[in-house]
Amino acid sequence: AKQHLIAPSILAADFAKLYDDIQMVNNSEADWFHIDIMDGVFVPNISFGFPVMQAIAKHAKKPLDVHLMIVDPDRYLKTCKDNGAAIITVHYEACTHLHRTLAGIKELGCKAGVALNPHTPVSLLKDVIQDIDLVCLMSVNPGFGGQKFIERTYSKIKELRALALQEGTDVMIEIDGGVGLGNASKLLAAGADVLVAGSFVFNSENPIETVKELKEVDPT
Ligand code: DX5
Ligand code: ZN
Numbered sequence: 220a221k222q223h224l225i226a227p228s229i230l231a232a233d234f235a236k237l238y239d240d241i242q243m244v245n246n247s248e249a250d251w252f253h254i255d256i257m258d259g260v261f262v263p264n265i266s267f268g269f270p271v272m273q274a275i276a277k278h279a280k281k282p283l284d285v286h287l288m289i290v291d292p293d294r295y296l297k298t299c300k301d302n303g304a305a306i307i308t309v310h311y312e313a314c315t316h317l318h319r320t321l322a323g324i325k326e327l328g329c330k331a332g333v334a335l336n337p338h339t340p341v342s343l344l345k346d347v348i349q350d351i352d353l354v355c356l357m358s359v360n361p362g363f364g365g366q367k368f369i370e371r372t373y374s375k376i377k378e379l380r381a382l383a384l385q386e387g388t389d390v391m392i393e394i395d396g397g398v399g400l401g402n403a404s405k406l407l408a409a410g411a412d413v414l415v416a417g418s419f420v421f422n423s424e425n426p427i428e429t430v431k432e433l434k435e436v437d438p439t
Contacts, residue, residue, distance in 0.1 A: 223407055224250035225433045226284050226393070227426075228417030229275060230266055231364045237271075240421065241278045247430040251284040251306070253395070253415045256299075258289035261313050262362035269295075269302045276303025284413075286334060286395065288361050289313065293320055300327040308332030308355050308393075311339055321350045334395070336361065337369050341378045349388050353413070354379055359396030364417040368397030376409040400432060407438035 227249050232240035244252055254272055259265040266288075276283055282305035289295065292309040299307050307329045314320045317333065324331040333344065334355035344354065356375050359366035376392055383390050391412040398406065399419035406414060416433060423429040 221412070223411065223434075223436075224413040225430055226251040226253040226413055226415045227420045227430060228253040228255060228364065228395075228415050230255040231417035231421035233421070234267070234271075237275070238278060241275055243426050244430075245278070245280045247427045248434040249281065249430050251282050251413070252279050253417075254283050254285045254304075256285060256287050256289060257362065261290045261310065262288045264362040269298050272299075272304075273302040279303070282306065284308070284332075284393075284415075286332075286355060286361075287313075288334075293323060296320070296323050296327060300329055304329055306330040306332055306353060308334050308353065310334045310336065310361075311343065312336055318347055318350060321347065325350075332393070334361070335375075337371065341375050341382055344379075345382060345386065348383060348386050348390060351390050353391040353393055355393040355395050355415075357396055358394050358398065361396070365422075366397055368402055373405065373409045376406065376411055380410040400429075400436065403433055403436040404439045407436060 227244050255266050257264050257266040283303050284306045285304040286308045290313050307324045321331045330352040332353035358368050358372040393413035394411045395415040398414050398416045420426050420429050
């Protein structure tokens with residue numbers, strides 16, 4: 220089986236000792252940094268913005284996977300790239316002209332991702348899936364870390380795999396929200412490629428070991 224990726228979410232880091240937490244991710248088996256940017260409009264919370272992301276990029280030794288939970292993300296794609304993004308994920312629900320937005324991300328030289336809220340069906344991606352590198356399935360309502368995983372996600376993963384196959388393309392499937400050792404193996408078995416984990420990693424006794432355990436999970 221293809222090795223899955225682990226993307227610790229910096230939203231759950233201790234912002235008063237962000238450098239230490241960045242080094243933890245650098246020194247772990249994690250593959251990406253998951254960077255959650257919120258605007259207080261698309262989601263009912265505000266996390267941090269581009270100056271903080273730039274500070275993370277300065278020390279990060281792994282790609283930044285940026286999850287934009289903002290309205291009209293076209294306004295910030297260039298800024299996002301200039302501050303270190305390797306992957307830029309926008310929300311389906313926040314883009315009126317998603318096809319154009321995805322082209323804009325690729326023109327910048329970044330990988331293009333689309334995130335779906337829990338209520339948004341995978342089938343809505345049918346006519347744009349060829350243009351997507353990564354689909355982020357939200358397994359909680361975006362805005363906060365530490366929420367309960369929504370079980371419906373497993374069938375969405377399977378539907379998305381089938382849709383990609385039917386359209387003759389391949390996408391990476393990322394799962395974001397409520398992920399931990401309790402559901403990782405079932406998510407991988409359903410077809411997930413990337414697991415985002417925030418509180419499960421940063422609130423654990425030994426985050427480096429926790430990342431290692433997530434990395435070593437086998438699909439069941
Ligand atoms: C939620 C964010 C997630 C969040 C996940 O809006 O998109 O990336 O950090 O946190 P956990 O893993 O604690 O659910
Ligand atoms: Zn996220």
